[in-house]
Amino acid sequence: xxxxxxxxxxxxxxxxxxxxxxxxxxxxxxxxxxxxxxxxxxxxxxxxxxxxxxxxxxxxxxxxxxxxxxxxxxxxxxxxxxxxxxxxxxxxxxxxxxxxxxxxxxxxxxxxxxxxxxxxxxxxxxxxxxxxxxxxxxxxxxxxxxxxxxxxxxxxxxxxxxxxxxxxxxxxxxxxxxxxxxxxxxxxxxxxxxxxxxxxxxxxxxxxxxxxxxxxxxxxxxxxxxxxxxxxxxxxxxxxxxxxxxxxxxxxxxxxxx
Amino acid sequence: xxxxxxxxxxxxxxxxxxxxxxxxxxxxxxxxxxxxxxxxxxxxxxxxxxxxxxxxxxxxxxxxxxxxxxxxxxxxxxxxxxxxxxxxxxxxxxxxxxxxxxxxxxxxxxxxxxxxxxxxxxxxxxxxxxxxxxxxxxxxxxxxxxxxxxxxxxxxxxxxxxxxxxxxxxxxxxxxxxxxxxxxxxxxx
Numbered sequence: 515x516x517x518x519x520x521x522x523x524x525x526x527x528x529x530x531x532x533x534x535x536x537x538x539x540x541x542x543x544x545x546x547x548x549x550x551x552x553x554x555x556x557x558x559x560x561x562x563x564x565x566x567x568x569x570x571x572x573x574x575x576x577x578x579x580x581x582x583x584x585x586x587x588x589x590x591x592x593x594x595x596x597x598x599x600x601x602x603x604x605x606x607x608x609x610x611x612x613x614x615x616x617x618x619x620x621x622x623x624x625x626x627x628x629x630x631x632x633x634x635x636x637x638x639x640x641x642x643x644x645x646x647x648x649x650x651x652x653x654x655x656x657x658x659x660x661x662x663x664x665x666x667x668x669x670x671x672x673x674x675x676x677x678x679x680x681x682x683x684x685x686x687x688x689x690x691x692x693x694x695x696x697x698x699x700x701x702x703x704x705x706x707x708x709x710x711x712x713x714x715x716x717x718x719x720x721x722x723x724x725x726x727x728x729x730x731x732x733x734x735x736x737x738x739x740x741x742x743x744x745x746x747x748x749x750x751x752x753x754x755x756x757x758x759x760x761x762x763x764x765x766x767x768x769x770x771x772x
Numbered sequence: 773x774x775x776x777x778x779x780x781x782x783x784x785x786x787x788x789x790x791x792x793x794x795x796x797x798x799x800x801x802x803x804x805x806x807x808x809x810x811x812x813x814x815x816x817x818x819x820x821x822x823x824x825x826x827x828x829x830x831x832x833x834x835x836x837x838x839x840x841x842x843x844x845x846x847x848x849x850x851x852x853x854x855x856x857x858x859x860x861x862x863x864x865x866x867x868x869x870x871x872x873x874x875x876x877x878x879x880x881x882x883x884x885x886x887x888x889x890x891x892x893x894x895x896x897x898x899x900x901x902x903x904x905x906x907x908x909x910x911x912x913x914x915x916x917x918x919x920x921x922x923x924x925x926x927x928x929x930x931x932x933x934x935x936x937x938x939x940x941x942x943x944x945x946x947x948x949x950x951x952x953x954x955x956x957x958x959x960x961x
Contacts, residue, residue: 549823551891552838556826559863559884574823577831581821584814591811593804593915594786596793601807603785633796657796664788 515670518734520701523607524672525732525740528698530588531611531674535696535746538582543691543747545578546571550687571680571689572615579613579676596657598634603669608662610634611674618681618692621759626727627714628677628697632657635673636702641710641722654713654722660702673699675724681756692756693763694747699724707733727762745770775812776920782808783908783915801915802845805908809843826884828864828903838889840864840903847912858907858923866901866928887928900927 515523535542549556549570560570580600584591589602589609598610612634616624623629635656642649661668679693700708714725731739745767748760757764786793786804810830814821819832819839828842844858866885891897902924909919 545821546823548820548833549825551893552822552824552889554892555886555889556824556884559826570825571823573825573827577829578821578823580810581814584811585817587815590785591782591807592785592789593783593808594789594793595801595804596796597803597807599803599807600811602811608789657793659792662789662792 515668517704517707520670520703521732521734523670524698524701524742525735527604527607527609527672528674528696528740528742528744531676531696532744532746534583534586535676535694539694539747542578542582542694545582546575546689546691547687548578549574553686569615569617569682569689571617571682575615575678576613579678583611596633598631598673607670607672609672609674610658611676613676613678615678615680618679618756621679621756623723624677624679625759626762627723627725628675629716630675630699630722630724632720634658634675635699635724636660636671637673637700637705637712638702639705639710639713641713641715643715652715652719654720656702658702670701670703672701675699679756679760681752690749690752691747692749692752693745693760695763696744696746697724697726698742699726700729700742704734730766741766741770779808779812779920780917782812783910783917787915801847801910801912802843804915805845805910806843809906809908813841826863833891833899837900837902840885840901842905844905844907846907846909848909848918849912851909858905860905860925864905865903865925867903867926867931868928869931883928885928902927 576599583600589604591600591602592608594601598612600611602609612631614628632655636658638655640651640653643652644650658671658673661670675697677693677695677697678691681690681692682688683690700712708729711728712725714723716722726743730741730743732742733739743763743766745763748764748767783805785808806829813830819834821832822838824831828840830839830841832839842864846858862882862884864885865881865883866887867881868883869881871879871881885901885903888898888900891899905923905925907921907923908917910917
């Protein structure tokens with residue numbers, strides 16, 4: 515498969531996932547809210563301060579989103595233990611999809627890049643980090659192969675991230691979804707095209723972030739180049755302070771054409 | 773039973789790619805098995821998924837119940853007798869009872885789930901809370917599954933009818949005791 519063919523395939527599946535999210539958006543948002551109907555039965559048992567670091571939104575959101583995807587029959591789930599939460603095989607690819615939820619108090623971790631796990635991508639590259647002594651080079655290697663070899667049949671490994679930004683509220687439902695995106699991180703074989711731009715330093719030396727705003731297009735495809743980032747939901751009714759911080763994503767949203 | 777072959781094929785699906793992930797494997801199997809089992813349940817339309825954070829991994833509402841299902845995996849090397857016993861957590865049970873250590877009661881297992889849920893929207897309903905576990909015992913080297921079973925932990929209101937106590941403590945975890953023929957359905961042995 516040539517690099518361009520690889521990008522065409524990445525784009526084809528991104529189109530599918532994006533359109534599915536647009537199609538199911540209203541039901542997904544309702545699904546995220548279903549805990550409200552029985553809030554009185556669980557609220558006093560939810561104690562995130564006692565060792566549970568996640569918010570009451572995160573756990574339920576994963577259940578709802580993954581359930582929606584699983585009903586679509588996109589592919590055959592695979593039991594490989596090194597992979598994203600969703601990992602399935604289609605006729606022409608192996609596809610990893612992981613979900614990232616971020617609340618507005620960490621909005622800086624969301625607007626132009628997103629944290630990724632080593633078991634969720636196939637991209638490897640050196641990249642530069644600014645430190646007190648100047649620029650330092652770090653190496654990163656994703657744990658996934660660029661292609662899976664199934665008895666001699668090579669299928670590319672494609673990586674997607676579904677990202678959700680939400681605001682915590684004082685009163686039930688205690689959250690407001692501001693934005694839902696689906697992103698495609700380049701396959702490792704595209705390193706000659708994207709180089710180190712894919713990465714931004716993470717909090718620790720062994721962690722990286724997918725710097726999606728720096729690789730926003732499928733660069734090998736014909737003009738107008740499709741975006742590697744697609745907006746499935748942008749809540750126009752959000753506080754101006756968040757809208758200002760989401761300036762980049764709002765721009766992508768406004769330019770989206772179908 | 774009807775989906776057993778499909779599930780088992782799913783459990784083995786990692787084998788075709790084993791040389792491409794084994795070097796990065798940290799010996800946890802549960803993520804791969806969860807992917808197979810949960811995607812299967814999700815695709816069946818058993819009910820409407822609910823986003824309640826105090827629950828098992830799968831949690832959905834049907835016409836007449838709220839249902840929790842969680843998956844437990846263990847290696848054959850950890851359970852050579854394939855005994856039907858598995859961990860249970862507070863947010864996965866409405867059954868509250870004594871925990872037995874060395875044949876004597878030591879503490880109370882405080883379940884976090886209600887015996888019934890009372891819905892507020894779209895209408896007021898009182899629906900029972902049912903809790904199930906799918907347990908998979910697997911071979912580490914082949915992902916073959918010599919034993920898989922599903923258990924139904926009694927609803928908390930049934931405590932007075934239970935003749936035996938079934939919560940035991942092993943290390944830091946609470947487990948269900950052997951109850952073959954009572955609440956365990958063996959799917960494969």
